[in-house]
Amino acid sequence: MELYDNLQRGEKGAWISITAYLVLTAIKLAVGYSTGSEALKADGLNNTTDVILSVAVLIGLRVSRKPPDQNHQYGHFRAEAIASLVAAFIMAAVAFEVLRQAGVILFQGGADEPPSMLAAWVAIGSAGVMLLVYRYNLKLSKEVKSSSLYAAAQDNRSDALVSIGAAVGIIGSVVGFAWLDPLAAFIVGLIILKTAFHIFKDAVHTLTDGFDEDEIKGIKLYAEKIPGVRSVTDFKGRAHGNISFIDLTIKVDPGLTVVESHDIAEEIELSLQNSRPHTYIHVHVEPDL
Numbered sequence: 001m002e003l004y005d006n007l008q009r010g011e012k013g014a015w016i017s018i019t020a021y022l023v024l025t026a027i028k029l030a031v032g033y034s035t036g037s038e039a040l041k042a043d044g045l046n047n048t049t050d051v052i053l054s055v056a057v058l059i060g061l062r063v064s065r066k067p068p069d070q071n072h073q074y075g076h077f078r079a080e081a082i083a084s085l086v087a088a089f090i091m092a093a094v095a096f097e098v099l100r101q102a103g104v105i106l107f108q109g110g111a112d113e114p115p116s117m118l119a120a121w122v123a124i125g126s127a128g129v130m131l132l133v134y135r136y137n138l139k140l141s142k143e144v145k146s147s148s149l150y151a152a153a154q155d156n157r158s159d160a161l162v163s164i165g166a167a168v169g170i171i172g173s174v175v176g177f178a179w180l181d182p183l184a185a186f187i188v189g190l191i192i193l194k195t196a197f198h199i200f201k202d203a204v205h206t207l208t209d210g211f212d213e214d215e216i217k218g219i220k221l222y223a224e225k226i227p228g229v230r231s232v233t234d235f236k237g238r239a240h241g242n243i244s245f246i247d248l249t250i251k252v253d254p255g256l257t258v259v260e261s262h263d264i265a266e267e268i269e270l271s272l273q274n275s276r277p278h279t280y281i282h283v284h285v286e287p288d289l
Helices: 002-035 038-064 079-107 117-144 147-174 180-207 213-224 258-275
Strands: 231-240 243-252 279-287
Touching: 002 038, 002 117, 002 147, 038 079, 038 117, 038 147, 038 180, 079 180, 117 147, 147 180, 213 231, 213 243, 213 258, 243 258, 258 279
Parallel strands: 243 279
Antiparallel strands: 231 243
């Protein structure tokens, strides 16, 4: 029950991100087009991709809350990774369009008329808003153990930095360096592309049953310290959203009774689950012949 409550709490962070991004996107695109700032328009398009990512996170969290069924014995927790994967492709497409538009203007040496300072103030204000959203979502992601919400929080922080960079480009263009505004836009496009790549990489890692090597070592060492365990001979782990499923094979004294061997396995499972609340452990026992 606690796991599903956490997923529901995680939705709150996604909704906050969506609301902030929708408002900022509308303001940035409106001001960007009215002032002629390529950097602010690119920043607005960057926030559009953030809306897509936040919606993907929300959908993933919603689907993840569905209980296990006959066709999904492990539940639906990987919906988060699938939603993030789709969002990554859309973000990459937006990034290439931003790069194309900014590249053309940059090649021409910049726009004929510099943008107004209003565009810079909008970018600076946006950075402040996104830093607040970042701090909230980072704290919430750690509380509910949500990988997709943590990724969204990191994106919130990068968006704040992007807005600061856009402001610098706009101000530079206003004071006479016409090429700085489209250059800032081009850099924003590269940042969107980089973010999309990392989201894609993490999602693929999860969907292909990748597992953190340090976590594997830690769990093995933990299990080997349990009295009666002679060695850990096999380890399998998979991440499903914000929970992990672990299969361990241990070797014990062949002279132990079935009950004694079972007690050792149960102690490992309970100990690991107590230290890692969002981890499900299954231990297989073999005689150490």
